[in-house]
Amino acid sequence: YTLPVPQTSPKDKNSFAYASVVRRWPSIITNVIDAVYQSNALDKDASAEKLDDGKAIIQSLSKLRHEMGRDQALPPITDNDAASVNTYNAQLAELEKAGDNTWFTAPWLYAECYMYTRIRSYFSNSKFFQQFDPFKKSKDDTFKSSKVSVFQLAKAQEQLISGTTKPTHVDDSIEIMFLEMLQMCLWGNATDLSLLVDLDYADVQKLQAVGKKALEESFQKIIRNDIPQLWKYISTKRGGRIDFVLDNAGYELFTDFILADYIVNCTPFADSIVFHPKTIPWFVSDVLPADAPALLEQLLDAKAFFGEECAEVVALGQRWSKMFEQGVFKMSLPADYKLGSPSPSDFWCTAYSYPQMPEQAPELVSDFKQSNLVIFKGDLNYRKLTSDALWDPTTPFQTALGPLAGQFPLLSLRTNKADVIVGLEKEVAERMEKDHPDYRISGKFAVVSFDM
Ligand code: F6P
Ligand code: MG
Numbered sequence: 401y402t403l404p405v406p407q408t409s410p411k412d413k414n415s416f417a418y419a420s421v422v423r424r425w426p427s428i429i430t431n432v433i434d435a436v437y438q439s440n441a442l443d444k445d446a447s448a449e450k451l452d453d454g455k456a457i458i459q460s461l462s463k464l465r466h467e468m469g470r471d472q473a474l475p476p477i478t479d480n481d482a483a484s485v486n487t488y489n490a491q492l493a494e495l496e497k498a499g500d501n502t503w504f505t506a507p508w509l510y511a512e513c514y515m516y517t518r519i520r521s522y523f524s525n526s527k528f529f530q531q532f533d534p535f536k537k538s539k540d541d542t543f544k545s546s547k548v549s550v551f552q553l554a555k556a557q558e559q560l561i562s563g564t565t566k567p568t569h570v571d572d573s574i575e576i577m578f579l580e581m582l583q584m585c586l587w588g589n590a591t592d593l594s595l596l597v598d599l600d601y602a603d604v605q606k607l608q609a610v611g612k613k614a615l616e617e618s619f620q621k622i623i624r625n626d627i628p629q630l631w632k633y634i635s636t637k638r639g640g641r642i643d644f645v646l647d648n649a650g651y652e653l654f655t656d657f658i659l660a661d662y663i664v665n666c667t668p669f670a671d672s673i674v675f676h677p678k679t680i681p682w683f684v685s686d687v688l689p690a691d692a693p694a695l696l697e698q699l700l701d702a703k704a705f706f707g708e709e710c711a712e713v714v715a716l717g718q719r720w721s722k723m724f725e726q727g728v729f730k731m732s733l734p735a736d737y738k739l740g741s742p743s744p745s746d747f748w749c750t751a752y753s754y755p756q757m758p759e760q761a762p763e764l765v766s767d768f769k770q771s772n773l774v775i776f777k778g779d780l781n782y783r784k785l786t787s788d789a790l791w792d793p794t795t796p797f798q799t800a801l802g803p804l805a806g807q808f809p810l811l812s813l814r815t816n817k818a819d820v821i822v823g824l825e826k827e828v829a830e831r832m833e834k835d836h837p838d839y840r841i842s843g844k845f846a847v848v849s850f851d852m
Contacts (some may be wrong), residue, residue: 401755401803405789407507408819409500415819416841417508421468425515428684429465432519432601434460435534450528457529460522465517471504474514484750488514491751509788512683513751520680524740531739533681533688542685543650543698547706548609550654553584554699554712557658561665561719568668578634579627581662583615586622586813586846588655588779589647623832623839624797624823626850627759630773630811633852634669640772642670645748646677647778649691656777657695657720657729670772676732677751680739683780689737691844696721753787755802768808775811782814782847784823797823797849809852816845823849
């Protein structure tokens with residue numbers, strides 16, 4: 401599959417891509433350096449060998465940051481374990497032929513995926529840091545500071561679910577509630593740590609607001625909304641499974657579980673849910689297999705984690721743990737998955753866009769054909785669904801999906817945090833361009849796109 405239009409690139413100095421390479425990525429690398437430094441500093445019993453191991457990683461990271469600032473060529477990745485490395489290097493060779501193989505000339509999506517894979521290679525080549533997640537602490541800290549919304553959602557959820565029996569048919573109340581749940585889960589995507597560099601934390605808390613009024617206001621901010629088409633399809637479904645291609649850990653994962661919990665217990669649309677995490681530390685806050693059990697532990701021990709008692713949060717933790725035990729909720733990778741070991745989920749940490757999925761990961765496509773619906777969470781998944789290309793905003797979503805269109809029913813819940821956007825009415829695109837020129841990247845607007 402070859403893209404009909406060029407991809408987003410930092411060559412355009414007005415793009416968010418450019419701002420990313422200049423500002424956001426160097427600061428992400430600095431944070432990774434800090435995490436390694438802290439890990440060594442806090443480990444009072446660390447051997448000299450371990451301290452040196454950490455220092456070597458820090459050196460490599462500093463070198464990477466330096467290369468970036470100088471717009472140097474991306475070198476091939478040398479790595480022990482990541483299955484995707486060969487793919488990256490082959491793509492890099494192609495970019496080199498075109499002369500687009502430096503930090504400021506490579507397509508933004510490729511370079512960003514490459515960066516996280518490069519970072520991972522330093523850890524996987526190390527002796528003591530092979531399973532180290534440099535973003536773990538920031539994921540936990542941000543989840544902790546989402547306490548207000550977490551408690552509020554937990555209370556509402558317990559009220560909603562306690563004493564209900566799973567319905568066998570659909571009525572208006574399910575339609576209204578389903579819509580609210582989707583929106584709640586959509587805005588859960590606002591809590592993305594790789595953006596915190598840009599958005600201030602108060603903004604993010606505003607975006608997390610979950611009350612009725614907040615939902616009504618945020619409904620206006622969904623500038624392409626396929627929920628009616630989705631409803632027409634999903635309301636006919638009984639039993640079976642729904643998949644989530646996850647995005648961020650912590651608050652967003654919590655909202656994913658809330659929606660999933662609602663679907664299996666309060667609607668007839670599915671009996672089980674499969675969640676797909678990443679295989680290496682990815683785009684700062686993305687879910688790794690270990691993040692799901694960690695979240696359950698945090699809920700079960702709410703007092704210790706959030707610093708305040710909340711019976712409903714604990715009850716959710718208990719119920720969800722049980723749903724995992726019973727296989728109603730399932731992660732596609734086990735919690736003790738060793739980072740970087742080969743798995744069918746490797747595809748999520750390549751630089752491939754999803755129109756390439758039928759060619760590059762046909763087993764995923766056939767698996768998803770068994771699903772009633774595959775929900776793609778967040779901005780990066782949307783960039784990959786649309787090949788991160790410079791489409792005209794009125795291009796139909798189906799056109800952007802290319803060969804993926806019609807393969808399986810899919811829903812994208814995305815708050816807009818990157819240049820690419822499709823599926824807008826002409827009048828909406830023009831109005832946004834005029835009234836909110838930063839609507840593609842501010843994180844304050846969203847799209848809900850459906851294909852089947
Ligand atoms: O930096 C690229 C980017 O896709 C941003 O557009 C976005 O802020 C972030 O990475 C990932 O967002 P999300 O967690 O919603 O995929
Ligand atoms: Mg993310």
